Amino acid sequence: MDDVNLSQEREAAVAAALRFLWEQAHGVPAGNVRVLVGPDSVAAWIEKVLSPAEQAVARRAEGQSLMQRYAEQLLANVQPDLRAQVQAITGRRIVSGSVRADVDTGHVLCFFVLGEPLAPPAPGGEMGNPP
Helix, strand or coil, X not given: CCHXXXXXXXXXXXXXXXXXXXXHHHCCCCXXXXXXXXXXXXXXXXXXXXXXXXXXXXXXXXXXXXXXXXXXXXXXXXXXXXXXXXXXXHCEEEEEEEEEEECCCXXXXXXXXXXXXXXXXXXXXXCCCCC
């Protein structure tokens, strides 16, 4: 398989994982998910992450900070699973990352810097025991 197809498959897998995790935590379908997998990084974002009611709240001065805190809390719950998914899909450890919500634009933005390859499983199974 060539590098372009592998990159596209990884991008599609990260996009599916990000959409699933966000929608599972938020309970509302999101807009488009875009992902770019580079040689040493992954950038991803979701458009239209807020429901129409949440958008209305975010437009009000007192509601904007409330919606920002809510979205950041959702991301705090999603981030460990998202990091694990990105590592599994890319086969590389994440050495640095940022996941944040921007309620002004209605986007979730993610960026991960990739490090060394993940260690292959030990012979004989996950625990390293002989078969």
